[in-house]
Amino acid sequence: MYGWELGGIERNNNEINLDGVPFKKMKEYIKQGYERGGVITISWHADSPFGAQKGAWDTAHGTVASINPGGDNHTLYKEWLDKVANFLSSLKGSKGEAIPVLFRPFHELTGNWFWWGKNACTEFEYKTLWRFTVYYLQREKKLHNLIWVYNTGGDFKTKEEYLERYPGDDRVDVLSFDSYQFGDPQKEKWFEINTNRGLSMLCEIAKEKNKMFALAETGFEAIPYTNWWTETLMNAIGDNKISYVLVWRNHGYHNDMKKMHYYAPYKGQVSETDFVKFYNLEQTFFEKEVAKEKLYE
Secondary structure (H helix, E strand, O other): OEEEEOOOOOOOOOOEOOOOOEHHHHHHHHHHHHHOOOOEEEEEOOOEOOEOOOOOOOOOOOHHHHHOOOOOOHHHHHHHHHHHHHHHHOOEOOOOOEOOEEEEEOOOOOOOOOOOOOOOOOHHHHHHHHHHHHHHHHHHOOOOOEEEEEEEEOOOOOHHHHOOOOOOHHHOOEEEEEEEOOOOOOOOOHHHHHHHHHHHHHHHHHHHHOOEEEEEEEEOOOOOOOOHHHHHHHHHHOOOOOOOEEEOOOOEEEOOOOEEEOOOOOOOOOOHHHHHHHHHOOOOOOHHHHHHHOOOO
């Protein structure tokens, strides 16, 4: 799995995403990963239509309503989608074929930290935003290489709660949520228990709706627990046959946080040996195994 981010592409003449990664280089790396047989997923932390100063972390109520059809910023939003479409349509393999992308916009929608979160818009407004976005990119921009990933936070308690803002089976391909480890996994099992419970509910919903399901974001910052991969994460997944699991970014030194910010191990990191064991588990599927399946043929 290769995860990428489009945040910032909506800004005029912007060449880098919100993490400072050039879109031109991103395009090259996506092609390389695809041609090795890997799977591409892209999220989009779009700026608030009321201004880029707060980025995606603007929780003012009415933001979504302003970009939905009939809203004051609807034309602006379509301009943003044009830029997104230009990038996504440029993702081509060596034979000129469109590269399939697991597209995951407006994620963690059940949280209160983004302008599309549950306290910033109504259920109807969120569903309208999602359905219009799918319609515009599919019908108006003729993009047919997107696999749409519906992605909540991991705080839901029931299947009904998970589906409160679900925009419909005809506009979603993959069901997912995000769940992160906090605290010492040797002392508390909240992450394992909560994540496993959520995935079990998702498994039931996915069967009912004939959808794939996944743990779209997870991780333990700096992975200070030696056996986090084979014990904590695998216990969290349990027997749920998820389509994929993706840990968050390896940013390096984060100036704002004043510390190293990463979620995958490197050579010499305390969980390195355990990650190798995780890699070699029968249940896990990495690029070498995935390439043999020839997903794109």
